[in-house]
Every structure is written in structure tokens, then in C-alpha cells.
Amino acid sequence: SAINLTKNPIMHSRTKHIEIRHHFLRDHIQKGDCQIEYVDTLHQLADIFTKALPKDRFFELRRELGVLDIS
Secondary structure, eight states: OHHHHHHOOSOOGGGTTSOGGGGHHHHHHHHTSOOOOOOOGGGOTTHHHHSOOOHHHHHHHHHHHTOOOOO
16 A cells, blocks of 8 residues: 555545655655565565564564574
8 A cells, every 4th residue: 555655646535644744755756766666575574673473484584684693
């Protein structure tokens, strides 16, 4: 849904709470300065920072980020 918000310049009632300064990314996408693409959850490294994960998934993402286990 975040990708759809960047592509649609119309302000919907669901996006009213987003301040104008937060439309920075959408403006740059429309200008062609950058592009966004969907990242499947299996390849989403940010999940380690935003979700409670099972132990095996946590260790997998930690390894992909290059974080060393010093224990």
C-alpha cells in the first residue's frame, strides 16, 4: 500500500494524517529521481528491526546483515 501511495497523487481520507513534508518521497518518485519496488518478506532485512521473529528467522536475518555472534 505504501507503493500505491507514491504512485497516486490524490489525497484520500486515509492519507489525510500524513503531513505534507512526508510526501517528499512521492514527489521525487514522480520527478523520476528514484524508483521503488516491492520487496518480498523473505528478502526484507528490516523485519529484524520491526517485528518479533522466530529464533531461526532472527538468526537468518542477522547473518544476512553481517552481524557477528560473539558468544
